[in-house]
Amino acid sequence: VQLVESGGGLVQPGGSLRLSCAASGFTFSTYYMSWYRQAPGKERELVAIISSAGGMTNYADSVKGRFTISRDNAKNTVHLQMNSLKPEDTAVYYCKVAVGGINYWGKGTLVTVSS
Secondary structure, eight states: OEEEEEOOEEEOTTOOEEEEEEEESSOGGGSOEEEEEEOTTSOOEEEEEEOTTSOOEEEOTTTTTTEEEEEETTTTEEEEEEOSOOGGGOEEEEEEEEETTEEEEOOOEEEEEOO
């Protein structure tokens, strides 16, 4: 299993970013996928999750209405569209999948929201 995140960077408050996670090594279309984040000095937290076919999504209260998770099963990719970004969204964002009872993580992509 391999997960590779991309799309992070520096953005001003109120701006937008789109994160991507390219997956390989498992049957992508049959697994739920999720995005987590970890801010400096804080625990890793769940941001969003999407079902295998994409019909169900769920979000942390802190990002509801601002972030959208989506997936492209033809390209084995999951995305996180982040709008109206706030300084408190600054964190390393990770893609995660649980396969065979084991959690697999990408290396993360850093998102910094600052003026």
